[in-house]
Amino acid sequence: MYDVIILGSGPAGLTSAIYCGRAKKTVLVLAGETFGGQTSEIAQIENYPGWNGSGMELIQFMKKQAESFNAKFEFTSATNIKFNDDGTYSVICDNKKTFDSKTVILATGARARRLDIDGASEFFGHGVSYCATCDGFFYSGRDVLVIGGGNAALNDALYLSDVARSVKIIYRKPSFTRAEAIIRDRVLEKPNIECVYNTELKSIAKAADSDRLIATTTTGDKIECDGIFVAIGHEANTDYLTETIKRDDMGRIDSNDLPNGMFVAGDVKSNIQMQIATAVGTGCSAGMLAIKYLNSME
Numbered sequence: 545m546y547d548v549i550i551l552g553s554g555p556a557g558l559t560s561a562i563y564c565g566r567a568k569k570t571v572l573v574l575a576g577e578t579f580g581g582q583t584s585e586i587a588q589i590e591n592y593p594g595w596n597g598s599g600m601e602l603i604q605f606m607k608k609q610a611e612s613f614n615a616k617f618e619f620t621s622a623t624n625i626k627f628n629d630d631g632t633y634s635v636i637c638d639n640k641k642t643f644d645s646k647t648v649i650l651a652t653g654a655r656a657r658r659l660d661i662d663g664a665s666e667f668f669g670h671g672v673s674y675c676a677t678c679d680g681f682f683y684s685g686r687d688v689l690v691i692g693g694g695n696a697a698l699n700d701a702l703y704l705s706d707v708a709r710s711v712k713i714i715y716r717k718p719s720f721t722r723a724e725a726i727i728r729d730r731v732l733e734k735p736n737i738e739c740v741y742n743t744e745l746k747s748i749a750k751a752a753d754s755d756r757l758i759a760t761t762t763t764g765d766k767i768e769c770d771g772i773f774v775a776i777g778h779e780a781n782t783d784y785l786t787e788t789i790k791r792d793d794m795g796r797i798d799s800n801d802l803p804n805g806m807f808v809a810g811d812v813k814s815n816i817q818m819q820i821a822t823a824v825g826t827g828c829s830a831g832m833l834a835i836k837y838l839n840s841m842e
Contacts, residue, residue: 545632545644545645545646545663546570546571546643546644546645547564547569547570547571547645547646547647547838548560548561548564548569548571548572548645548646548647548648548649548783548831548834548838549569549571549572549573549574549633549635549643549645549647549648549649550571550572550573550574550648550649550651551574551576551621551622551635551648551650551651551652552573552574552575552576552581552650552651552652552653552781552809552810552812553573553574553575553576553579553580553581553603553607553617554580554581554582554583554584554603554651554653554810554811554823555581555583555602555603555606555782555810555820555823555824555827556651556653556729556810556811556823556824556826556827556830557573557649557651557809557810558573558603558607558609558610558827559606559809559823559824559828559831560649560651560691560809560827560828560830560831560834561610561613561615561826561831562606562609562610562613562615562697562730562831563827563828563831563835564615564831564835565610565612565613565614565615566613567570567831567835568829569835569838570614571610571613571614571615571616571835572615572616572617572643572645573610573615573616573617573618574617574618574621574622574635574637574643575617575618575619575620575748576619576620576621576652576781577621579603579619580599580603580604581617581653581811582599582653582654582778582811583599583600583602583694583820583823584599584600584603585599585600585605585675585677585678586598586599586677587599587677587703589602589820590694591819591820591821592820593821596632599773600677601777602820611619618637618639618641618643620637620638620639620641620650621638621652621784622636622637622638622784623636623637623638623784624636624774624786625648625784625785625786626724627803629752630684631644631646631804631805632645632805633645633646633647633648633805633806634643634831635648644709646805646838646841647805647806647834647837647838648805649805649806649807649808649809649830649831649834650782650785650797650806650807650808650809650812651782651808651809651810651812651827651830652780652781652782652810652812653780653781653810653811653813654779654780654781654794654795654811654814654818655726655778655779655781656674656675656774656775656776656777656778657776657777657778657779658674658774659672659691659745659774659776661745661746661747661748662747662748663747663748663749664747664748664774666748667748667750667757667772671748671757671770671771671772672748672757672771672772672774673771673772673773673774674773674774674775675773676690676699676700676703676704676773676775679771679773680704680707680708680773681705681707682771683707683708683770683771684707684708685708685709686708686709686771687708687709687710687711687712687768687769687770687771687772688708688710688711688769688770688772688773689711689712689713689714689745689759689767689769689771689772689773690704690711690714690773690775690779691710691713691714691715691744691773691774691775691776692713692715692774692775692776692777693713693715693716693717693720693721693722693723694720694722694723694775694777695722695723695724695727696775697713697715697723697776698713698720698727698728698730699727700721700729700773700775701713701731701734701737702727702730702731702734702737704773705734705736705737708736708770708771710736710737710738711734711736711737711738712738712739712740712767713731713737713738713739713740713767714738714740714743714744714745714759714761714767715739715741715742715743716742716743716744716760717741717742718741718742719741720739723833725760727783740761741764742763743761743763743765744761744762745759745760745761745762745772745831746760746761746762747759747760748760748772751768754768755767755770756757756768756769757770757771757772758769759772761772774775777829778794778811778818779795780793780794780795780796780797780811780812781795781813782795782796782797783795785797789801789802791814792814794814795812796811796812796813796814796815796816797812798814798815799813799814804837805834805837807830807833807834808826808830809823809826809827809829809830809831810823810826811823811828813826835838
């Protein structure tokens with residue numbers, strides 16, 4: 545029986561682990577399929593105070609800090625959470641193990657929203673990608689598209705512009721109003737990035753007599769390219785929860801509507817800006833609330 549089980553190994557979950565471990569609570573982190581979540585895929589972090597390095601380097605640093613306070617890690621994901629009659633929790637995992645705990649912190653983060661058009665599923669992993677830092681090196685000296693207009697899409701375009709021959713950003717609005725000004729300026733300064741506004745992708749197909757793709761837009765244009773990188777937002781990773789845990793249309797959780805001993809942190813929390821700094825803040829808060837709850841039971 546653990547004092548705290550934390551679902552998720554991103555900045556929110558690891559911050560909770562550090563706080564709870566430091567308070568002498570027994571902690572288990574269920575790290576999930578992707579250790580570090582979305583943060584681990586960031587090539588260079590510029591806006592987290594006191595850090596200058598990659599996302600994976602930051603995650604590894606946080607993990608070591610949590611382990612220094614005796615936090616334990618299991619590289620598995622929760623498939624179900626049972627609330628027991630004695631007020632404890634049982635977390636059933638995809639590795640067939642079950643772990644018991646007095647409290648649970650939900651910090652499972654979010655996943656990339658999938659592109660729902662003809663060809664998007666068919667060519668996933670064969671020209672269509674949702675992770676520029678994972679797959680960008682496959683497109684060295686080639687032509688790629690980036691779909692989206694927020695910070696994530698523009699950062700993907702900047703990363704790819706140093707690898708690919710050319711990058712076209714396809715965005716449904718007339719300007720990148722959702723992205724930070726400094727990132728917009730960097731995109732405009734890149735000679736091999738072209739911005740295509742007021743249109744969306746309608747379908748993706750294979751080019752004739754070629755390994756390339758043909759992306760057809762809603763304005764009727766056909767763009768030949770080698771790869772398509774999608775960054776159109778995220779949905780919370782909460783499929784493992786029962787319907788008794790209320791969520792919004794993005795799958796995010798309201799922290800004010802949870803059973804006793806259950807807390808939420810990071811991108812899975814409703815009404816939060818999706819930033820490392822805010823994830824760490826909510827991880828701190830969830831950890832401290834769990835500690836307070838455990839101390840009240842003594």
